[in-house]
Amino acid sequence: MGLFSGSSETVVASSVYNLAGPEDERNKFVQTVVVGTVLKDDKRSIADNLTSALLAGPGIKQRNLFNWAKRDYDYGMPDFKIAGLQNVNANTVETYINTPTGTHADGTKAWVTDANITYWGEKYIRRNHPDRLGDLWTVTWLEATDEIRIQYENHPSEVIPTPSPNYVPGDEYIFCEYQEVNDNNGNRSDTLLYIYKIGGSEPALNQLGRGAGNGAKEFYPFIPLRFNGKNITHQDYKNTVHYEKPSVAYKKATGQDVKTVIEEINDTPDADDIDYIWMVYGIPLNVVDQTARKYLYEFFKYMMPQSSWTMDQYDDWRAGSMTSNPVHTTLTLKSSEVVNYNQQISWVAIEERFVNGEWKPGAKAGKYVFEKGSVHRWTNVFGFEQRSEVLYLYHQIDRDRYRRLKIVGLWFQNHVYDGEFVEITGHEALDDNEETGFIIPMHNPTLRGMGLVDHTQLTTANTFLVFNSYTVVKKKWWQSGFFQVILVIAVAVISVYFAPAGAVTGGILGTNLAVGTAVGLSGTAAVLAGAAINALAALVLARVVTAGATALFGEKWGAVIAAVVTFVLMNGLTAANTNGALGIQWGSMMRIDNLMKLTNVLGDAYVGWMQGDIAELQADSLEAQEDYETKLGEIREMQQEFGLLEGGIAVDPNWFIGSANNSNLTETPSQFVSRTTMVGSDMIDLSLSMIYDFVEMTTTLPKIGD
Numbered sequence: 001m002g003l004f005s006g007s008s009e010t011v012v013a014s015s016v017y018n019l020a021g022p023e024d025e026r027n028k029f030v031q032t033v034v035v036g037t038v039l040k041d042d043k044r045s046i047a048d049n050l051t052s053a054l055l056a057g058p059g060i061k062q063r064n065l066f067n068w069a070k071r072d073y074d075y076g077m078p079d080f081k082i083a084g085l086q087n088v089n090a091n092t093v094e095t096y097i098n099t100p101t102g103t104h105a106d107g108t109k110a111w112v113t114d115a116n117i118t119y120w121g122e123k124y125i126r127r128n129h130p131d132r133l134g135d136l137w138t139v140t141w142l143e144a145t146d147e148i149r150i151q152y153e154n155h156p157s158e159v160i161p162t163p164s165p166n167y168v169p170g171d172e173y174i175f176c177e178y179q180e181v182n183d184n185n186g187n188r189s190d191t192l193l194y195i196y197k198i199g200g201s202e203p204a205l206n207q208l209g210r211g212a213g214n215g216a217k218e219f220y221p222f223i224p225l226r227f228n229g230k231n232i233t234h235q236d237y238k239n240t241v242h243y244e245k246p247s248v249a250y251k252k253a254t255g256q257d258v259k260t261v262i263e264e265i266n267d268t269p270d271a272d273d274i275d276y277i278w279m280v281y282g283i284p285l286n287v288v289d290q291t292a293r294k295y296l297y298e299f300f301k302y303m304m305p306q307s308s309w310t311m312d313q314y315d316d317w318r319a320g321s322m323t324s325n326p327v328h329t330t331l332t333l334k335s336s337e338v339v340n341y342n343q344q345i346s347w348v349a350i351e352e353r354f355v356n357g358e359w360k361p362g363a364k365a366g367k368y369v370f371e372k373g374s375v376h377r378w379t380n381v382f383g384f385e386q387r388s389e390v391l392y393l394y395h396q397i398d399r400d401r402y403r404r405l406k407i408v409g410l411w412f413q414n415h416v417y418d419g420e421f422v423e424i425t426g427h428e429a430l431d432d433n434e435e436t437g438f439i440i441p442m443h444n445p446t447l448r449g450m451g452l453v454d455h456t457q458l459t460t461a462n463t464f465l466v467f468n469s470y471t472v473v474k475k476k477w478w479q480s481g482f483f484q485v486i487l488v489i490a491v492a493v494i495s496v497y498f499a500p501a502g503a504v505t506g507g508i509l510g511t512n513l514a515v516g517t518a519v520g521l522s523g524t525a526a527v528l529a530g531a532a533i534n535a536l537a538a539l540v541l542a543r544v545v546t547a548g549a550t551a552l553f554g555e556k557w558g559a560v561i562a563a564v565v566t567f568v569l570m571n572g573l574t575a576a577n578t579n580g581a582l583g584i585q586w587g588s589m590m591r592i593d594n595l596m597k598l599t600n601v602l603g604d605a606y607v608g609w610m611q612g613d614i615a616e617l618q619a620d621s622l623e624a625q626e627d628y629e630t631k632l633g634e635i636r637e638m639q640q641e642f643g644l645l646e647g648g649i650a651v652d653p654n655w656f657i658g659s660a661n662n663s664n665l666t667e668t669p670s671q672f673v674s675r676t677t678m679v680g681s682d683m684i685d686l687s688l689s690m691i692y693d694f695v696e697m698t699t700t701l702p703k704i705g706d
Helices: 029-040 046-055 058-072 090-094 117-128 241-254 258-266 290-306 311-319 426-431 444-450 452-458 487-497 512-518 523-579 592-641 669-676 680-692 694-699
Strands: 013-018 079-084 086-088 103-114 137-142 147-152 158-161 172-182 192-197 223-227 274-284 329-334 342-347 349-356 368-379 385-398 401-408 411-417 420-425 439-441 463-469
Touching: 013 411, 029 046, 029 452, 046 058, 046 452, 058 241, 058 452, 079 103, 086 090, 090 103, 090 172, 117 137, 117 147, 117 192, 223 241, 223 258, 241 258, 274 290, 290 329, 290 349, 290 368, 290 385, 290 401, 290 439, 290 444, 290 452, 311 349, 311 401, 342 439, 368 426, 385 426, 411 463, 420 426, 444 452
Parallel strands: none
Antiparallel strands: 013 463, 079 329, 086 103, 103 172, 137 147, 147 158, 172 192, 223 274, 274 439, 274 463, 329 342, 342 411, 349 401, 368 385, 385 401, 411 420
């Protein structure tokens, strides 16, 4: 398992949890909409309902969030950089290295890459203990005091001020190996290390940098919920950007007040042990969902041209001495405004191949499958054992073709605090039995290339809370309360059927809050779950009543009876579960909103009746068409017999059939509907008649035999 899964040996730890709950309990958005449409027996087509659901669904909402964040939420939009180690001219760098009087610097090798605290330790050791370079040693940055701790295998550890320049994780630096040469006798010192931060005071050196970024904002925003052991609702952050910006973003993302999730966090055990909490959008490397794996394939394919090394260069390196490390390309996501948000994904080379046949016997067309490859090991010049893993991602296009991504040296780093980070390799991520912390961020250009249907499905798996702490804290918070909500099915049901989701709003099983509470939820989670369950129960009830009425009374009367019975049953059951009494509140029914519902029911009944008529007319039309084709065949045979089809002469029977003249129709169907449909004044008069005629209506006995 990766370090995100927890280890008592780590100084820092990080855990991630998907807000949609366990992966095996998530729903397929499209399938949910289709099944709901069939159960409802909707007069609209599945295609129409699906289109409406997608346009009102979470995929569009997430796109809107990204567009809003680019415009108004720079605070949480991560800066990104995609770059690898870049060699530069050491002779250019050496002129800027200060040396003792009477000496000059002779640069032997120089390169540009991201900060790694090991280089600062190496700089100190080369200057002060060159004899220890061949020993095993490690370096830790102590951020609070800006010191480094060097632990040696055969010597006592040292804690010293961090050598200049300032160490900033994720920033770009020039590193140059050089020797100090005596101007008089040419004597040379041991090899030393010079470090320069890109963006410093030397314009010529700054030009050697790889660039601050690779373009506009392309990655989805993150939302901080906790800093330095304090939630953003803490009084220390009141009226500051650290509360105001994230709270607005959280409301945009979830529709809820940020205090809701903060309260859930506070109610969990060991909450005080958590130092930082981020809400992020991404896909775990060991995801099971096929659409999510498709995203991973397209993401790494997008990154392939950004790689510093090709697969051929990596193979050439392996064929050599393998004493130096291969060149990695690193995607860095960090924030200039939010402390300690810094994540890196690194790889050596990516290659795509298209191959005929199956990638393995019985491979299913359309499926994406990960496979771990070999592990390459070597020892570098300092005696450290290194490893590089190979990972394959297969896509069986059809029965006869597949494509394959080969990824070498893939790893992930989540920088937590004090220079410490949690690192997970690709193999470790795939071996994790739970969702790994190796999260590939949501990349807008990749998402746009996949389309709305895929993006909507991805919303079932791409929203995480990341908990960073100094100690190993791993609680399955989504197993209780807020984190148990399965949002997607509720969104799918509401998108298609517009089901109410108020706490006191009732359904045939009871109020939404009561139904949600009965299945073990509370608060907003109970309301959403109750709305979804009530909506599905109503669909099943309507389907059963319709099927029974149609079987007993035929299509015409069955449609009418089913519409009325379903309306009465649903209102009666809702009243029973809300008020404790089975019955219809006739006074409430005469409200204008309920009268409108009743007219909708009668309209549905009329549509059902007309559909029965249409079915009969369709049968008659089909019979007439078959008769027409038979007669037309006989006429053609007669034409053939008398030679009328030869020499370009043909007789069309339609010549003898006059077309109907409909010019006498002075009113179109739409005009008729508009003229005869009840308008607002009719509904008001009907509602007021409940008052005007109340005495007569309540004292008149029903007539028998009429």
